Amino acid sequence: MxxxxxxxxxxxxxxxxxxxxxxxxxxxxxxxxxxxxxxxxxxxxxxxxxxxxxxxxxxxxxxxxxxxxxxxxxxxxxxxxxxxxxxxxxxxxxxxxxxxxxxxxxxxxxxxxxxxxxxxxxxxxxxxxxxxxxxxxxxxxxxxxxxxxxxxxxxxxxxxxxxxxxxxxxxxxxxxPVFSNVGEPKQVPRLTERSRRLVVFGSPSIRKRAYRQSLKELSQVCRLFDIQEIFDIGAPTGLVLSSIQGIPIIETGKLSAPEISEILLNSFAGFFDYYLEYLAKSGIFAAYCAHGMLTVSPRVYASLQDGIEPGKHYWFLSDRITEITDFVEAQAIASHAYTWYQSHxxxxxxxxxxxxxxxxxxxxxx
The missing domain is CATH 3.40.50.2000 (Glycogen Phosphorylase B;)
Structure with a gap:
């Protein structure tokens, strides 16, 4: 047929x-x-x-x-x-x-x-x-x-x-909700087994927004989770990217789906600056969830949308967070996001x- x-x-x-x-x-x-x-x-x-x-x-x-x-x-x-x-x-x-x-x-x-x-x-x-x-x-x-x-x-x-x-x-x-276009690993390592790496992934416009509008939050996340390197994945943004607070930014350029999947699978966190009420249609969020990463947003959407709950399926910055965060909580969020993803x-x-x-x-x- x-x-x-x-x-x-x-x-x-x-x-x-x-x-x-x-x-x-x-x-x-x-x-x-x-x-x-x-x-x-x-x-x-x-x-x-x-x-x-x-x-x-x-x-x-x-x-x-x-x-x-x-x-x-x-x-x-x-x-x-x-x-x-x-x-x-x-x-x-x-x-x-x-x-x-x-x-x-x-x-x-x-x-x-x-x-x-x-x-x-x-x-x-x-x-x-x-x-x-x-x-x-x-x-x-x-x-x-x-x-x-x-x-x-x-x-x-x-x-x-x-x-x-x-x-x-x-x-x-x-x-x-959309699925990951860059693979769906059958098994994902725990966050403690991964490189202390943060990924910024997506189209040039989405990544530009992350760097231009959420640089402060991105810096805080890197400090709180002791991030050692940032991987910028996708077509060039046109921005001059070298480091954030001394943390090197590695611009990978365009990569194949298997290459992206390998990076995500060994990365601690994935940062996204996306419209949270439409998060279920984000292929970036789907990719982070499918690879068992800690999904990180610079802001929060107060209500439950498409089964996605802030603080349960993605981590967000708030005024109360000033010290190194609880890694047990971080793993719980990554695990919940991974489980949510498996339903679709x-x-x-x-x-x-x-x-x-x-x-x-x-x-x-x-």
Missing amino acids: DIIQIVPRLPPAIDGLGDYALNLARQLHNDFNLKTHFAIGDAAWTGNTQIEDFLINSVTERSATALLSLLPSESATILLHYVGYGYAKRGCPTWLIEGLERWKRNTPNSHLITMFHEVYASGKLPWTSSFWLSDWQKKLAARLSQISDRCLTSNQNYAEVLYQLNQGKHTRIPIL NLSVQAQNFFTHGLGNVCTKIG
Whole structure:
């Protein structure tokens, strides 16, 4: 049985969403014999026409007609990985929605499963494009949810928005926090067995934010946990990084998933400066959790969100912390985060995608 996964980009492009889709394709094939054909939604993407056993086709331009040329005219199952900015510069991929609407009309027995990795932007500053385009992004997301046979998302906030947008069509929207794109070790060492190393991992913009907005907190964390070195993992930030409070920063640049996994598995802590109410959609947080690290945030989000509890699943700085912290507590947090992650790891996610959409529809058309 075959499915089509639509994604903005795949490797060699550095794109977390592409890595997510490729890892999911591998697991679906291994566990359920579902073979993926990829349709790329970025006309500028360059890469091979095949990765492993998965065939790849790319749109020649961002238009409904170009998209339809990649999709079968007979019954099929599509899994769309949706984030507006992945398919259009301003986050309004009208061409994508129109193409899928036409495809659904022309192939009435086909099925569209949409994973909303994002729904729409909500900019509050009038000089940003998201401020002016938010309503149009919302309308496109509503249209997409209406034509989708099943909707899934990565966090509770997005699910609540989708319930409002779909006007009662979808009464149950499964929530699947993202998995680690850089491996899932079956066994992880305790913190006391690891190098006293802290990792800052992610896209250049996310790492820049950590250094620019949370440098004070990052310095405190290094002091409290007696960190001896900082590994900066990812494409160059453009910042001049050498050391923090005398602690050397090693810029690794871009690394392969196995190389990143090896570093994380022997590192004490992972630092992230992310929007805590959306932590379940962070591949960085997922990677830290999957490798049994102490996950560290410069701030705290007061309420429980997606099963993530501050002080239980991630460590945060507070005014009361002035001395070396309790390493028993640190290990407990790392262990809780690792356990939380196992409830939605890659194997569990493949099962969920199969159960909540792909299995039923593929059985009908297979």
